[in-house]
Amino acid sequence: MYKILYTLNFERSFAKLDKYIQYRVKEKIEQLSENPQLIKKLKYSPKEFGSLCKYRVGDWRILFWVDHNKEEITLYLVDRRDSAYKNL
Numbered sequence: 001m002y003k004i005l006y007t008l009n010f011e012r013s014f015a016k017l018d019k020y021i022q023y024r025v026k027e028k029i030e031q032l033s034e035n036p037q038l039i040k041k042l043k044y045s046p047k048e049f050g051s052l053c054k055y056r057v058g059d060w061r062i063l064f065w066v067d068h069n070k071e072e073i074t075l076y077l078v079d080r081r082d083s084a085y086k087n088l
Helices: 008-015 019-034
Strands: 003-006 053-057 060-067 072-080
Touching: 003 008, 003 019, 008 072, 019 053, 019 060, 019 072
Parallel strands: 003 072
Antiparallel strands: 053 060, 060 072
């Protein structure tokens, strides 16, 4: 099971979500930590973000980094699909 770390940016975006969406996002993060093979990297990640990854939760996207050596997932942002990639 991978350890989950949070950035301030993620915490702010998560706090703005509806309670039901927060619940769904929490469930997906738990699934992700238990099954890291579900991870998909962004095809066109800006260089300053390194190898940013994504995970789908309905119309929402969770953006994060993964360190397989340390078994850590660092959550960067949760946002609607239409605006998540524009904010990069």
